[in-house]
Amino acid sequence: MAGNSDPLTPRAKIAVTAGKAVAAASRAAGRGSGSVIGGRVALKLDPDLLARLAQNLDVVLVSATNGKTTTTRLIAEALRAAGPVVSNALGANMPAGITSALAGSSDARYGVIEVDEKYLAGVARDTDPKCIALLNLSRDQLDRAAETRMLAENWREGLAGSKAVIIANADDPLVVWAASSSPNVVWVAAGQMWKDDAWSCPSCGGVMQRPGDDWFCGECGFRRPTPSWALSGDHVLDPHGSAWPIHLQLPGRANKANAASSAAVAAVFGVPPQVALERMYQVQAVAGRYDVVQFQQRDLRLLLAKNPAGWLETFSLIDPPPTPVILSVNARGADGTDTSWLWDVDYTRLTGHPICVIGDRKLDLAVRLEVANQHFQVCENLDQAVQLCPPGRIEVIANYTAFQDLRRRVGN
Numbered sequence: 483m484a485g486n487s488d489p490l491t492p493r494a495k496i497a498v499t500a501g502k503a504v505a506a507a508s509r510a511a512g513r514g515s516g517s518v519i520g521g522r523v524a525l526k527l528d529p530d531l532l533a534r535l536a537q538n539l540d541v542v543l544v545s546a547t548n549g550k551t552t553t554t555r556l557i558a559e560a561l562r563a564a565g566p567v568v569s570n571a572l573g574a575n576m577p578a579g580i581t582s583a584l585a586g587s588s589d590a591r592y593g594v595i596e597v598d599e600k601y602l603a604g605v606a607r608d609t610d611p612k613c614i615a616l617l618n619l620s621r622d623q624l625d626r627a628a629e630t631r632m633l634a635e636n637w638r639e640g641l642a643g644s645k646a647v648i649i650a651n652a653d654d655p656l657v658v659w660a661a662s663s664s665p666n667v668v669w670v671a672a673g674q675m676w677k678d679d680a681w682s683c684p685s686c687g688g689v690m691q692r693p694g695d696d697w698f699c700g701e702c703g704f705r706r707p708t709p710s711w712a713l714s715g716d717h718v719l720d721p722h723g724s725a726w727p728i729h730l731q732l733p734g735r736a737n738k739a740n741a742a743s744s745a746a747v748a749a750v751f752g753v754p755p756q757v758a759l760e761r762m763y764q765v766q767a768v769a770g771r772y773d774v775v776q777f778q779q780r781d782l783r784l785l786l787a788k789n790p791a792g793w794l795e796t797f798s799l800i801d802p803p804p805t806p807v808i809l810s811v812n813a814r815g816a817d818g819t820d821t822s823w824l825w826d827v828d829y830t831r832l833t834g835h836p837i838c839v840i841g842d843r844k845l846d847l848a849v850r851l852e853v854a855n856q857h858f859q860v861c862e863n864l865d866q867a868v869q870l871c872p873p874g875r876i877e878v879i880a881n882y883t884a885f886q887d888l889r890r891r892v893g894n
Contacts (some may be wrong), residue, residue: 488759493708495536498585505582508828515524518572524585532577535584536609539568539593542747543601543609545637546617547630550575552732552768553617554596558750560758565591573769576601577608592751598878603640613750614641615649615743617672620654620679620791630679632729634660651739652709655697659684659704670746671695671712672739675798676791678826700876718755720745721826726755731766732801770889774875777892778868784881784888790818790826796879800868803834806871810841810884810891817882821846826852827853838867841884850858864891 490498500653514520524531542561543794544554553574554561558569568590570583575596583794584593597605601620606614616637619630641648650661654670656679661667673695678696681690688701698705710721717725718741728741741762749756767773771786787796800807813819821843829851837858844860851858861867868876880888888894 490534491528491603494528494531497524497536499525500527501585502581506720507565507757510597511681515574517572517582518576518578519576521574521580521582521585522733522867524581532581532584532605533608533610536593538582539590539609540751541593541611541613542593542609542893543597543602543606544596544617545599546616547599547789548892549617549736552737552765552771553615553744554769555765556590556648556740556762557595557615557747559627560744560753561592561594561751563748563753563757563761564751565811567592567594569594570596571769574852577605580605592793600636602637602844606640606644606646613649614644614646615747616657616661616694617740618654618674618791619660630656631684631716634684637661637665647750649743651743652707653695653697654689655676655680655704655706656684657705666678667707668711668746668750669707669709670743671709672742673713673735674702676794677737678790685861709753711742713739718742718745720749720755724755725758725798726748727794728759729763731763732768732772734795736795736799766886770885770894771894775892775894778865779873780868780871782868782876782892783875784885784892785833785877785879786882786894787879788881790823793827793845793873793879797831800877800879801875805833806837806838806876807832808840808867808871808876808878809847810839810864810878810880810888811844811847812842812881812884812887813846814842814883817884829856832856836871838870840867841887842865865889871881 501524504523505516508516508519544550558567560565567791568587574800575598582596620734636654642663648661648664648667651657651672653674670811682698683704685704686702688699691698691700712719716728728738737751745755745758774783785796795799813821839858848860
């Protein structure tokens with residue numbers, strides 16, 4: 483780690499001050515946290531500001547299509563056992579938001595940073611991370627992210643020769659291929675429920691063979707590496723073969739997988755698995771996800787699912803039928819405007835649940851549910867949908883901007 487001399491030039495200090503002022507003005511005007519606009523202004527004034535802010539920190543970058551916000555929170559919680567942490571906990575994960583987050587703390591020792599998949603290579607160049615966690619790659623925002631192999635190639639080129647320790651999911655062939663260009667990789671068997679983005683070999687295009695939990699390419703020999711960390715039921719297995727219990731308040735198999743990757747990251751910084759996993763118990767909700775809120779005499783559990791992989795994991799953790807389910811889908815800029823991904827989601831998993839459909843694209847979703855032979859009602863808004871459900875628990879599943887709409891409506 484660099485010494486604690488002040489890394490900021492006079493120009494950088496002006497940029498930080500200006501960014502904070504703009505962010506504060508944005509918040510005062512009721513336009514959100516202001517972190518993105520504040521970061522943009524700061525980077526305009528000093529294009530090297532992100533690198534300057536990172537140079538006194540031990541940095542962890544977390545990137546993936548699914549799970550990066552939660553994993554960032556879990557790692558930050560674990561590393562607080564070793565010293566003060568700065569993190570972009572609210573999920574502003576492009577360079578402007580990251581710059582804003584780092585500018586907000588002067589005494590941190592660790593920077594735990596969630597990074598949008600498309601910006602990983604550039605942010606890694608600027609921040610010289612000690613560790614990078616790569617969780618998964620799956621289709622998402624089809625209109626702007628192109629296809630997943632191009633992202634994997636971007637990672638592979640951007641991380642080639644990186645000095646960082648790469649913590650990578652051995653069960654995702656795209657992640658393995660992307661990480662294999664790095665000299666120092668720690669493989670984690672974190673599992674992969676959604677496999678439909680990795681049927682062809684990312685290395686040669688051949689057909690992947692998938693016997694059991696294993697995978698390999700029958701044509702070029704590209705295959706699953708041997709993991710040194712693994713998720714096994716409710717335990718994390720470390721490289722010495724010890725099993726450490728996972729106690730989380732967050733539900734579902736996917737969050738246990740996130741905890742396994744987070745424990746492997748914490749170990750890079752000398753935090754033992756037992757300490758790391760105990761600290762992760764503190765995390766109850768992540769930016770509103772998994773929160774249970776009271777609304778119109780019902781208990782609504784708010785669940786975020788942005789793409790087929792996320793919907794599949796979410797279906798696995800909802801309460802059994804006849805618990806009512808409200809589904810909300812938008813297709814605004816931040817969601818991706820292409821809703822064809824709805825056809826990749828197996829909605830037959832909702833059989834037996836009464837379903838209400840809301841959101842900008844409720845009719846797209848209604849057509850999809852009709853084809854899946856589901857019983858549903860299309861509603862104008864959340865209030866109407868909730869009124870149709872009996873008192874008690876309701877599972878509410880929404881994609882990105884629909885989730886933000888819901889949080890505003892229920893005052894979360």
